[in-house]
Amino acid sequence: EDQVTQSPEALRLQEGESSSLNCSYTVSGLRGLFWYRQDPGKGPEFLFTLYSAGEEKEKERLKATLTKKESFLHITAPKPEDSATYLCAVREAGDYKLSFGAGTTVTVRA
Amino acid sequence: DTAVSQTPKYLVTQMGNDKSIKCEQNLGHDTMYWYKQDSKKFLKIMFSYNNKELIINETVPNRFSPKSPDKAHLNLHINSLELGDSAVYFCASSQAAGGPDNEQFFGPGTRLTVL
Numbered sequence: 712e713d714q715v716t717q718s719p720e721a722l723r724l725q726e727g728e729s730s731s732l733n734c735s736y737t738v739s740g741l742r743g744l745f746w747y748r749q750d751p752g753k754g755p756e757f758l759f760t761l762y763s764a765g766e767e768k769e770k771e772r773l774k775a776t777l778t779k780k781e782s783f784l785h786i787t788a789p790k791p792e793d794s795a796t797y798l799c800a801v802r803e804a805g806d807y808k809l810s811f812g813a814g815t816t817v818t819v820r821a
Numbered sequence: 822d823t824a825v826s827q828t829p830k831y832l833v834t835q836m837g838n839d840k841s842i843k844c845e846q847n848l849g850h851d852t853m854y855w856y857k858q859d860s861k862k863f864l865k866i867m868f869s870y871n872n873k874e875l876i877i878n879e880t881v882p883n884r885f886s887p888k889s890p891d892k893a894h895l896n897l898h899i900n901s902l903e904l905g906d907s908a909v910y911f912c913a914s915s916q917a918a919g920g921p922d923n924e925q926f927f928g929p930g931t932r933l934t935v936l
Contacts, residue, residue: 743923754928807876809866
């Protein structure tokens, strides 16, 4: 069963056009929700960890939020360098592993 | 200074061969992981070692065997390679396996192509 579902699969934005990515999850006890960025031909790069509903974290033009069922990654006024695949992963209580979603590929046009 | 490094970056081989991928981390982390990323970009955990002890062993063929000579190194041996093994393999490390700070740091990946 899929524990993590990301939408949309792909997102094309104009530079400066803000948008949000969704990550919905189904785990019995969340021990952490993680956001990563992956550029083509490279390994995932850690962005944020969120632990409890209501928590928010920001980094430059990115802001991650968490509810009891989903997380959003908001991209404010994106630039072409924000183009990447954004991956969401969850760690369930009592488990060591991260379960990843399939990712959202964001393309920002100048 | 590369935090998590993998060798080789590219590996092209024939079906039936045996190959190894090496991983090293210089972050002082206790836990290391192997992931497989298929053509659809889906990243799936294979194995994890914590201080040289195997703690995650997902359902992968027995042809795959991890080996951790020390906590800074985790190698992946693959016997009798098959076409379906073609993928990108990522190594990762984290400070601890079960603690609250489980951010995993990934290597650059090894693209394996089986012909």
